[in-house]
Amino acid sequence: MATADDVAERLLGSFLGFVDVLAIHLGDRLGWYRSLADDGPATATELAGRTGTHPRYAREWLEQQAVSGLLEVSGDDGAPERVFSIDDAHAEVLTDATSLAYLAPIARMFGAVGPTFPLLLDAYRTGGGVSWEQLGADARESQADANRPWYDAQLADALAGVPDVHDRLATPGARVLDVGCGGGWSTIALARAYPEARLDGVDIDEASVGMATANAAGAGLADRVTSRHADAATLAEGAYDVAFAFECVHDMPHPVEVLAAARRALKPGGVMVVMDEAVADAFAPDGDELERIMYGFSLFICLPDSMSSPDSVGTGTVMRASTLEGYGRDAGFESVSVLPIEDFGFWRFYLLR
Template identity: 35%
Template sequence: MTSTLDPITGATAPDPAEIEAFAARAVGDAATWMVTTMTMLGDRLGLWRAMADSRPVTAVELAAATGTDERYVREWLSSMTAHGYLTHSPESARFTLPPAHVPVLAVESPAHIGGLHQALFGLTGILGAVLDSFRYGGGVPMSAYPTDWWQGLERFSAGWFDYLLPQVWLPALPDLHETLRRGADVADVGCGRGRALIRLAEQFPAGRYVGFDVHPESIEAARAAALAAGVGDRVRFECRDVSGELPGDYDVITTFDVIHDAADPLGMLRAIRAALRPDGRYLCLDINASHRLEDNAGPVAAYFYGVSVLFCMTTSLADGGAGLGTCGFPEHTAREMCARAGFGTVRRVEMENPFNILYEITA
C-alpha cells in the first residue's frame, strides 16, 4: 500500500501496514518484558531450582516443594509454558523444565542468567530516581541501589571468573599466566564483591592480591567471601577511589567492566599506568560495542543502552563524571584513551564473546 498525505498536516501519512507490523512488534516486546519479570520471580522464589532435575511436576507439588501458594504457582507455570520455557502434559497436568533450559535458568553454569534476573529485579527500585535524572539532570548514586542489584551482578559475572577466566582467558595469555603462576602482586580496580581476586588467589596461591572499590557494602562482602574461601591470608580489599592514584605498584592490574562506569575513566587509566611495573600487564575487560551507533543494533545493544541509562551512565553522572555509558569504551575509544594515559601497546585477545572484549595492555 502506498503512503498518503495527512489531510491536516499535509505530511506523508505512514503506511497502515507498517503501523500494524510495528504495533505487533511492540506488543511482542512488551510480552518479553512480562516473561522476563516472571522469570525473575521464578529465580527469586527458587522455582527454577526446584525443577532442575527435569522431572514432570504439578503445580501442587512445586508449591509444596518451594513453600509457595499453589494458585500463584499454577499461573506462573502457565506463563512460562506459554512462552516455551516449560513444557506441559495436558493428560497429567504436569510441567517440565527441558534439560537444555536447566543450565540457563536453574543451576550455576557458564550459561546461567539467574544473576542477571536478580540484578534486573534490583533495578526496578531506582526507576523513580532515574526519571528525576531525566527531568533535572545529574544521576543516581551507587548508594541508592539495592542489595539485589549488587548480588545479581556478582552472580551474573560468576561465569566469567569461575569458568572463562581460568579456562579461556588465561590460557590465551601465556605470559600473564606465567607471571601469576610465579607469584605476582595483583590489583583489581573496581573489584566489586571480590570474586575475580578470590578465584585468582585459589588458582595461584603464591600471589598477593588487593582489590579496590568505591562501594562500601561490596568491599564488606568481598572481605567476608575471601575469609570464607580460605584466602584471607593473601587477599585484601580496600574501599578507595583510585581514579587519581593507585597505591603501590603491581605486576598485574585488572578491571572487569569498570572503565566505562568510571566517573574519571582517563584518570583511572593514568593511575593504572603509573602503578604498573615496567614489565607489568594490565588486563581490561569491557563491553563489545562499536563507537558507531549504526553498528550497535539488535537486542544485545538495546540491552547495553538500557543498562547504561539505569546504571552505568547515571552513576558516573551522579559523581559529576564523564558518563561514558555502557557502550562508551569500545575498542576505538579504548585504544585512544590508553594511548593518552601513556600505555604502549593494546592487544585485543582473540575470543568469541558477544558481550565483552578483553585487552592485554602493557607499558
C-alpha cells in the first residue's frame, strides 16, 4: 500500500513536469529555444534582444530551464550576466521540425488548454464541449507540427509495404481522398510519394483548411493537391481509389456517418486506410505511458472537441481497435483489419475494404 508520503512525492513529480510543459510552451512560442539553437549562446539581455521579448522574463525562464536541466549555463556570480546555451540533443527535441524526436508541439497542445479551462469545467458539468475552433491556433498548429515529421519521413515507406494500398496509389491518375486533413501534411506527403496521383483533402475546421492550402502551395503541389472546408456528407460518390483518415476518427462526433460517406466516395474495389492511436486492446488500470498520455489528450482536447457537436458518440482519444472495427462495419465496410505497419509513432493503421 502506498503511504501519504509516496503519493505526495509522486504528485510533486507531476507538478514539476507540469511546470516544465508550460515553460517549454513559453520557450517554443517566444522563439527562445530556436534563437539559442540557431544564433548560439546568449545572456538574458541578448536573448531578449534577438526575440523581441523582455529581458527580466527571459532571465527567469533561462534560469528555470537551467535548474530543470534543459539548458546549460556558464559564468559565475561575478560576471555581469550568465550565458545560457542549448546542446544538440535538446535542440533536436525542442526545435527540429524534421526530427521524429520533435516534441515541442505537444507542450503547445497542452498549453492551448489553459485559455479554455473555464469552458472545459462547464462542459464537464453539462455534457457540452470545447471545439477545435475554440482551442485555437496553438492546438491546430501543434497537431500539424507534431505529426508532420512522421508523414514526411515514414509514411511513404510504410505504405509501400502494403501492396493493396501502394498499387492503387501508384496507378497513373489515381484519385486520393484525405478526410480530416488538418494542416495538410499527410496529403502533401502522399503527393510527394505518388507523383501521378491527385489528392483532395477535406476538413470541417476552416482555419485548418486555410493552413493546408497554404502548405500545399508552399510545397509546390497546388496543381495536384486541393483542400476544402466541407462535411464528409458532401463527398462525390464513386470518385476515389483510396481514402485516408489520419488521426481524426476518434475526434468525430459521428464517425460511422463519416466513414460511410468515405465508403460511398470510393470507386468499386477502393479501400480506406485509417491511422489512429495505438492504445491497448482493452482498458486496464495498470496501463502504460502511451495510455496515460492518450487519456490526457482525451480529457482536455479530443473528447471535449467531439462532445461540442450535438448527439456525439463521444469516442475520445483512447479508441480501442474493437471500437474502430465496429464503426467500420456499421459504416458498410465488409472488413476491417490491422495493417502490419509498426514503429510508426503513437499510431496504428487499419485497412477498411
